[in-house]
Each structure stands twice: as C-alpha cells, then as structure tokens.
Amino acid sequence: MELSAPDLFTGTQVNYYFICKTKLWLFSHRITMEQSSDLVGMGRFIHDTSYAREKKDVIIDDRIGIDFIKKGDTITVYEVKKSRKLEKAHKYQLYYYLYYLTEIKGVKATEGVLDYPMSRERVTLTLTDAVKQEIAGILENIRALVSRDEPPEAEKKSYCRSCAYFEFCWV
Numbered sequence: 001m002e003l004s005a006p007d008l009f010t011g012t013q014v015n016y017y018f019i020c021k022t023k024l025w026l027f028s029h030r031i032t033m034e035q036s037s038d039l040v041g042m043g044r045f046i047h048d049t050s051y052a053r054e055k056k057d058v059i060i061d062d063r064i065g066i067d068f069i070k071k072g073d074t075i076t077v078y079e080v081k082k083s084r085k086l087e088k089a090h091k092y093q094l095y096y097y098l099y100y101l102t103e104i105k106g107v108k109a110t111e112g113v114l115d116y117p118m119s120r121e122r123v124t125l126t127l128t129d130a131v132k133q134e135i136a137g138i139l140e141n142i143r144a145l146v147s148r149d150e151p152p153e154a155e156k157k158s159y160c161r162s163c164a165y166f167e168f169c170w171v
Ligand code: SF4
Pocket: 019, 020, 021, 022, 023, 154, 155, 156, 157, 159, 160, 161, 163, 164, 165, 166, 167, 169
C-alpha cells in the first residue's frame, strides 16, 4: 500500500487511533460497513439541530471536516460531540484540526472548543508546542500502523457493540 505523507490523514483517523487500532486500520484500508447504529443517527441529529444557524462543515483539502469556525480576534475551531465518553479521542481529533490549520495551511488557529450540547458542557483546548510535537508523533504512529499488511488483532472494548465493524470483528 502506498503510504500517505504524515500530514494527510483525516480527523476521523486520528480519532480512531485512540478508539481502536483495528478500526483505524480497517477504515484506512477503505473497508466499510453499514452504518445502521442508532448512535450514529443520534449524533447527526444533535449536530444538525444544535447549530442550525452556524456555519458548519468546513471542508479543507477534501480531508478535514470541521463542524464550524468562529472568527473574532483569533480563529476558534468547534467540534460537536454527543457525550464525553470518548473525550480523549475527541480532543486529539480537534488538536489535529488546529495542527492542520496552523502547520499545514499556515492559518493561525490555536484555540478549539469541544462542544457537548446534550450535557451543555464545553471543553476548551489550546494548541501548544508540546501538543504539536505529540501530534507529529501520533501521525508517525498512524502511518506505521496503516502500512501494515494486516489489521491489528481486535481487542474487546465496551463500545464494540455500537461499532460499525462489530460483525467483522466478533461474529
Ligand atoms: S468492533 Fe471493537 S475491536 Fe472491532 S473495530 Fe470496532 S471497536 Fe475495534
């Protein structure tokens, strides 16, 4: 498989790196399954109804899909999520958007907000030099992982049942 440059991953891939390495590999190799989960539908509903008046779905390079951006003195990137259960994956997905804008596109966007409208909570993030280094390392790890010929062995997780790959891994 031809490798991508480390800066060419999607936010979803960075998210999956934290959720499940098997999922990341399958998704990166374009192995897709029907998305019939109610949770997926609910997530879309929350997104669509919470920000009807905001500019959303900012697409950059056909690769980065940002929920919406607010421009004041600085640019703030918003990512809307259903619950804080997978917050670490959410955080690094958003950090990656900030990294991509700042390091790849040359747009200074170091502030991010994770928005959880169902619980009315917000988590603010700042892209620091330390986080940039961390992201660079994560991108290298993703590149190494997706270049493998076979997916990493599946490991059971509490959220496997709501994963689109459940049947692939466990049935
Ligand atoms: S079903 Fe579980 S192990 Fe399989 S890809 Fe999904 S999260 Fe990973």
